[in-house]
Amino acid sequence: MNWKKERSEKVKSPSSDERMLPASGGRVWSIAMGVAVALMLTLAQFSPVAAEEVAAGNSAAGNSAAQENTVPDAAQLMKEAHLVMFYAADDGVAEVQMKIVNSRGKERLREFAMMRLDLEEGGKQDYYTYFRKPHDVSRMSFMVHKLPKETDNRWIYVPSVDLIKRISSDDKASSFVGSDFTYEDISGRHWTEDTHKLLKEDTYNSRKVYVVESIPLEKYKGFARKVTFIDAENKLIMKEEYYNAKGDLARIFTAERVEEHDGVLTSVFRKMENVKKKQYTTVEFSSIRYNVGMKESIFTERFLKNPPREFIK
Amino acid sequence: MITMMRFIQKMSVTMMILAVVATAAAGTEISGFVQGLYGYGSDRNNPVPSELTASEVRLQMRLESYSDAAEYFGRLDFVYDDYLEPEYRMILREGYLKFSVGSNVDMKIGRQVITWGTGDLIFINDLFPKDYQSFFAGRDDQYLKSPQNAVRATFYGGPGSLDIVYTPRFAPDITPTGERFSYYNPMEGGYVGGEGFIMDPALPDAEVANGEVAARYSKYIGTIDAALYYYRGFYKGPVGMAPDPADPATMTAFYPGLQVFGASLRSPVLGGVFWTEGGYYDSLDDSEGDDPFIPNSSIQSLVGFERAVNQSFTANIQYQNIMITDHDRYLETLPMGMNEEDEMYHLLTSRMTMLFLMETLNVSLFGFYSPSEEDFYGRMAVSYRFTDEVTMVVGANVFESADPWTKFGMFDRNDNVYMKFTYGL
Numbered sequence: 234m235n236w237k238k239e240r241s242e243k244v245k246s247p248s249s250d251e252r253m254l255p256a257s258g259g260r261v262w263s264i265a266m267g268v269a270v271a272l273m274l275t276l277a278q279f280s281p282v283a284a285e286e287v288a289a290g291n292s293a294a295g296n297s298a299a300q301e302n303t304v305p306d307a308a309q310l311m312k313e314a315h316l317v318m319f320y321a322a323d324d325g326v327a328e329v330q331m332k333i334v335n336s337r338g339k340e341r342l343r344e345f346a347m348m349r350l351d352l353e354e355g356g357k358q359d360y361y362t363y364f365r366k367p368h369d370v371s372r373m374s375f376m377v378h379k380l381p382k383e384t385d386n387r388w389i390y391v392p393s394v395d396l397i398k399r400i401s402s403d404d405k406a407s408s409f410v411g412s413d414f415t416y417e418d419i420s421g422r423h424w425t426e427d428t429h430k431l432l433k434e435d436t437y438n439s440r441k442v443y444v445v446e447s448i449p450l451e452k453y454k455g456f457a458r459k460v461t462f463i464d465a466e467n468k469l470i471m472k473e474e475y476y477n478a479k480g481d482l483a484r485i486f487t488a489e490r491v492e493e494h495d496g497v498l499t500s501v502f503r504k505m506e507n508v509k510k511k512q513y514t515t516v517e518f519s520s521i522r523y524n525v526g527m528k529e530s531i532f533t534e535r536f537l538k539n540p541p542r543e544f545i546k
Numbered sequence: 547m548i549t550m551m552r553f554i555q556k557m558s559v560t561m562m563i564l565a566v567v568a569t570a571a572a573g574t575e576i577s578g579f580v581q582g583l584y585g586y587g588s589d590r591n592n593p594v595p596s597e598l599t600a601s602e603v604r605l606q607m608r609l610e611s612y613s614d615a616a617e618y619f620g621r622l623d624f625v626y627d628d629y630l631e632p633e634y635r636m637i638l639r640e641g642y643l644k645f646s647v648g649s650n651v652d653m654k655i656g657r658q659v660i661t662w663g664t665g666d667l668i669f670i671n672d673l674f675p676k677d678y679q680s681f682f683a684g685r686d687d688q689y690l691k692s693p694q695n696a697v698r699a700t701f702y703g704g705p706g707s708l709d710i711v712y713t714p715r716f717a718p719d720i721t722p723t724g725e726r727f728s729y730y731n732p733m734e735g736g737y738v739g740g741e742g743f744i745m746d747p748a749l750p751d752a753e754v755a756n757g758e759v760a761a762r763y764s765k766y767i768g769t770i771d772a773a774l775y776y777y778r779g780f781y782k783g784p785v786g787m788a789p790d791p792a793d794p795a796t797m798t799a800f801y802p803g804l805q806v807f808g809a810s811l812r813s814p815v816l817g818g819v820f821w822t823e824g825g826y827y828d829s830l831d832d833s834e835g836d837d838p839f840i841p842n843s844s845i846q847s848l849v850g851f852e853r854a855v856n857q858s859f860t861a862n863i864q865y866q867n868i869m870i871t872d873h874d875r876y877l878e879t880l881p882m883g884m885n886e887e888d889e890m891y892h893l894l895t896s897r898m899t900m901l902f903l904m905e906t907l908n909v910s911l912f913g914f915y916s917p918s919e920e921d922f923y924g925r926m927a928v929s930y931r932f933t934d935e936v937t938m939v940v941g942a943n944v945f946e947s948a949d950p951w952t953k954f955g956m957f958d959r960n961d962n963v964y965m966k967f968t969y970g971l
Contacts, residue, residue: 333904335904533766
């Protein structure tokens with residue numbers, strides 16, 4: 234199947250009632266700092282919802298999920314949610330503020346700018362992160378060439394010593410250093426790596442949602458079972474529950490606030506709660522722009538060392 | 547007192563300039579840190595005038611400013627250092643202008659730090675200056691790279707990119723001089739330091755012909771970063787010995803001419819990253835290999851591999867080889883009683899980094915061990931981050947050797963422990 238996005242098929246933005254989604258309970262990202270943070274945020278960055286993409290995805294797959302009275306296929310739902318979450322528009326840029334709160338209430342703050350360019354819908358992507366805070370990582374940049382189902386290519390640039398370092402990335406199934414957050418939470422776990430079952434239709438924050446259960450095809454450290462709450466109308470992931478092999482609830486993700494930017498619904502405030510460690514992380518996006526006409530040449534060594542000022546002030 | 551007054555004057559003027567620039571330009575940012583570093587030399591037999599290896603407070607100011615046409619970056623260190631005698635220093639670590647010419651050329655002009663090559667603390671084709679004194683004293687990693695006044699042009703095109711760096715005035719490594727750290731002096735047959743033994747080798751004459759040229763051609767092929775390198779200038783350390791022009795009876799250290807051709811590859815493999823690099827060191831002042839007081843030409847190579855062992859532990863391992871060419875001729879001309887260098891030098895290194903407590907606690911170990919020279923240099927550091935602003939580091943530098951004339955054996959008396967506090971914004 235070819236998931237390449239038909240860019241001309243894009244339609245107008247959704248109506249306002251679609252985007253006024255209420256806030257909900259907590260999801261905790263347990264967060265790593267420094268590079269790890271970079272990475273995860275890189276990928277977690279935009280979880281936007283674009284009605285047009287959902288529509289495009291539906292028609293491309295010839296699925297009837299859009300029709301109200303048919304029971305949607307669970308795998309198809311997860312695919313749509315994945316595209317909405319990780320592949321909104323053709324490109325995007327935003328400022329990100331991340332707050333890590335431990336069990337004693339102590340906060341740590343991270344700030345960075347992020348850029349993303351889709352090369353294939355549901356496939357190759359390039360990411361760029363430019364750190365602002367804290368001081369010891371400020372001005373560092375981080376670049377990922379994401380290759381689904383293969384090892385990503387990652388580089389980090391340390392300006393104080395003019396050093397470009399390649400980073401090993403064989404950690405898709407493991408969590409980031411010191412955090413409960415796995416690489417695949419962020420970059421998006423390809424929907425074909427799990428089997429999916431539609432558990433029920435439900436109501437979440439007064440909106441109709443599909444509740445899908447996912448079980449990894451191959452044994453996976455990240456979770457043994459995942460339950461995803463997908464908004465029936467715009468396919469935005471509103472909540473995810475991660476269960477471990479013992480069947481215990483380990484982490485909860487929630488989309489806390491959704492806004493429309495450049496015609497794309499985006500969950501601009503998110504929370505990841507680590508139930509076990511009693512800590513959480515919030516991520517807030519601002520200055521969000523989509524379809525800015527980013528070129529692939531941005532994601533090269535030249536711009537790794539010289540942040541593109543047209544996008545990163 | 548007078549130096550202090552001058553220092554305060556200079557500093558206040560600089561602050562004013564920074565403030566004015568900051569308010570004038572919209573895209574301007576000021577940041578920096580304050581840091582205290584205190585170190586203690588643990589070897590009682592170290593012939594240096596102070597038992598302290600560091601006792602300094604540093605204020606670093608960073609200024610960044612940009613417009614559509616160009617960018618400016620400055621990094622200025624104000625240091626109060628009293629490990630021996632109280633001293634104030636103001637160091638321009640970086641101060642450069644950056645702009646593009648057309649759409650394919652980037653220029654960077656001014657005082658800057660430059661790094662290339664693939665090795666982790668092993669440098670073959672990176673012939674930009676290093677500050678080993680800062681490295682041994684426990685200063686931050688950024689201080690290992692010493693800045694240089696240079697013009698850098700980078701050409702970007704379809705077939706790859708080409709960097710050319712021209713440094714008009716030779717910028718040497720900063721190695722232990724006998725003041726803060728001692729070294730082994732083969733003429734004296736022992737470790738030396740303190741008065742009478744402060745090494746101050748003469749730089750090459752300030753002539754246009756003595757400028758340094760470094761170039762790199764690089765290309766990204768598939769998932770591989772590939773590069774070719776060239777350098778023409780001088781050995782970065784005072785590795786040559788020649789009769790002192792003022793007093794021909796004594797020998798004095800100098801920087802012999804050097805030309806290097808090299809290449810490197812780096813790629814993800816087996817869940818980690820693999821790198822390899824090689825270089826031919828053409829010893830311009832001893833191309834026949836018959837001058838025992840100047841290093842012969844050599845072939846240097848390294849391989850390395852790094853991967854995450856688990857979610858909080860990353861490790862790497864490297865092997866370096868140096869093969870001296872014309873070794874027979876070197877042996878023939880070597881005067882009696884001088885230590886002879888093996889034809890082959892072998893070095894193994896490993897770095898281990900462990901992160902705990904959501905990455906607020908960082909333990910890092912780096913070891914160099916040469917089986918051919920039987921010497922070892924280990925670096926250990928534990929850093930803890932109290933808040934986003936405040937970090938504390940406790941570290942140690944340990945040298946072990948069988949013979950004093952080896953690469954790390956030279957510095958064997960300089961074992962030290964240090965403590966460092968940083969407040970950054």
